[in-house]
Amino acid sequence: MLDVLITCGTRPEIIKLAPLYHSLRACGWAQPRWLHTGQHGDMARQMLNCFDITPDIELERGGDSLGEFSVRCRSLLDGVMSDASWSLVVVQGDTESTFLGALTGFYHRIPVAHVEAGLRTYDLERPFPEEGLRQMVSRITNFHLAPTRRAASALSAEAIPEERIFITGNTVIDAQHWATRRHQIRRRANGQGHLLVTSHRRENWGSDLREICYAVADVATRHPELQVLFPVHLNPVVSQPVHAILGGLTNVRLTPPFDYLEMQQALMDAWLVLTDSGGLQEEAPTFGVPLLVLRTETERPEAIEAGCAQLAGTRRASIVNHVERLWADPEAHSAMAHAGNPFGDGHACDRIVDYLRDALIGDERRREAV
Numbered sequence: 001m002l003d004v005l006i007t008c009g010t011r012p013e014i015i016k017l018a019p020l021y022h023s024l025r026a027c028g029w030a031q032p033r034w035l036h037t038g039q040h041g042d043m044a045r046q047m048l049n050c051f052d053i054t055p056d057i058e059l060e061r062g063g064d065s066l067g068e069f070s071v072r073c074r075s076l077l078d079g080v081m082s083d084a085s086w087s088l089v090v091v092q093g094d095t096e097s098t099f100l101g102a103l104t105g106f107y108h109r110i111p112v113a114h115v116e117a118g119l120r121t122y123d124l125e126r127p128f129p130e131e132g133l134r135q136m137v138s139r140i141t142n143f144h145l146a147p148t149r150r151a152a153s154a155l156s157a158e159a160i161p162e163e164r165i166f167i168t169g170n171t172v173i174d175a176q177h178w179a180t181r182r183h184q185i186r187r188r189a190n191g192q193g194h195l196l197v198t199s200h201r202r203e204n205w206g207s208d209l210r211e212i213c214y215a216v217a218d219v220a221t222r223h224p225e226l227q228v229l230f231p232v233h234l235n236p237v238v239s240q241p242v243h244a245i246l247g248g249l250t251n252v253r254l255t256p257p258f259d260y261l262e263m264q265q266a267l268m269d270a271w272l273v274l275t276d277s278g279g280l281q282e283e284a285p286t287f288g289v290p291l292l293v294l295r296t297e298t299e300r301p302e303a304i305e306a307g308c309a310q311l312a313g314t315r316r317a318s319i320v321n322h323v324e325r326l327w328a329d330p331e332a333h334s335a336m337a338h339a340g341n342p343f344g345d346g347h348a349c350d351r352i353v354d355y356l357r358d359a360l361i362g363d364e365r366r367r368e369a370v
Contacts, residue, residue: 001031002087002360005110007077007101009037011047012279013092015260016115018051019174020090023349029357032090033057035080037073037097046259050179070096077104086110087360088143092171094119094134106140113356115171117144118151119299126203126297127278143359145352147171147343148302168351169344172282176264177346183261189269195219195226195323196270199242199294200233204276208314209238212294213245215319216274220249223327228252229266272326272333274312274319281309282343290336292322300343308339 004024008017024032034053036044038061048055057080062072073096081089081104089105091098092115105112114137124132138144144160146152147170155165179185199212220228232242232254246252258266264283267273273284276294284291285308292312293304303309312322326333 002029003084004030004032004088004090005035005081005084005086005105006032006090007035007037007097008092009039009044009073009097010095011040011043011260013095013097014044014047014051014053015175015279016092016171017090018048018053019171019178020115020349020352021053022051022178023353027353027357029361030087030353035059035077035101037061037077037100039069039097043257043259050183050260051175052182066096070100073097073100074104077101078107081105081108081110088113088356090115091137092116094130094137096129096133099133099137102137102140111142111360112137112140113143113145113352114138114141115145115168115352116147116151117141118146118148118153118155118165120151120154121297121299123297126295127201127299128203131299143356145355147348150302166351166355168355169346169348170282171344171348171352172279173286173341173344173346174349176283176286179261179264185261185264185268187268188265192226193269193271194266195228196266196273196275196289197228197230198273198275198277198280200235200238201276201295204294204314205237210241210245211314211316212274212276212319213242215316215323216252217245217249218316218320219323220246220252222324224251226251226271229255229270231255231258231263231266233257272323274323276314282341284308285339285341285343288337290326290333292319294319302342306339306342308336308341310336 006017021032024030033056035057036055038059059076063069089110090113091101102112121131144155144165145168152165152167197216232239268287270289273289273291281300281303291309293309296313312319
């Protein structure tokens with residue numbers, strides 16, 4: 001059995017690594033160990049419980065700032081990777097914990113597998129700091145588990161050897177399938193469903209967020225029969241303008257942030273999604289819900305190309321016009337709803353486990369033969 005260290009800290013990492021953890025536990029050749037870096041507190045614990053995961057290793061978060069967290073986490077990871085014979089370190093995405101896990105594995109000469117590799121905007125400011133982190137992780141990764149052909153092409157263009165790139169689909173779809181089966185999530189909405197809105201990304205703070213809120217207010221005022229559901233991030237930079245602009249509208253429901261299962265139910269019951277979230281761009285098409293991206297660019301252009309999402313930008317008039325077009329044209333809405341999900345079929349983890357087995361066990365056998 002090969003010891004595999006899965007390192008993660010944030011909520012999105014937990015979601016996308018949970019189904020892989022379960023697949024590795026069932027595969028017969030790997031012994032996965034789950035390491036949590038101490039981020040996201042109660043939110044992370046709720047997410048781990050949702051996926052029936054008890055961490056094998058839990059780090060104590062150091063400090064409140066990103067710099068303090070990074071220094072402490074890097075030191076603790078160094079101790080973990082020094083104390084055992086790990087065959088692989090698995091990281092996901094583009095967070096600080098992703099980068100620290102990959103960097104520590106690299107320093108200890110432990111092979112690194114990067115789940116969701118190859119996402120790119122090539123604009124280091126959007127999203128910040130994620131674009132820089134994922135590019136740096138790619139430089140020290142051994143196994144690049146690309147969710148789509150486009151992501152694999154980006155890696156190839158950066159001179160990463162083809163034999164180190166493997167197209168898997170996105171594990172977030174596996175997570176959705178697992179959760180909907182395990183927790184019996186079904187559509188509950190009668191009729192059309194609601195307009196689901198989320199907006200919290202740092203690059204949209206300030207005037208862009210206010211523009212988004214005014215656009216939602218315009219739509220809600222024009223269509224009082226449409227229920228708007230807006231789970232609001234707790235950061236005052238987000239919550240204050242959202243409540244100030246939308247708090248008085250009777251058909252707009254502002255709630256605290258949703259946990260994972262609540263969000264899946266909200267997606268299942270939605271007519272349309274407006275979001276600046278990367279994860280929801282991948283998840284909404286699973287349930288056949290059209291999505292408008294509240295950004296000027298996306299590192300997930302596959303959704304735009306497939307027809308299940310559109311770039312609406314962050315300007316008030318543009319957002320309203322996109323929503324009104326879909327409201328007035330049920331056939332256009334239906335075409336988006338039936339475009340399918342370009343990010344996966346729910347079997348990404350099976351592909352990853354098979355690929356890693358062949359790569360790791362094959363390498364081990366070659367070393368024994370020398």
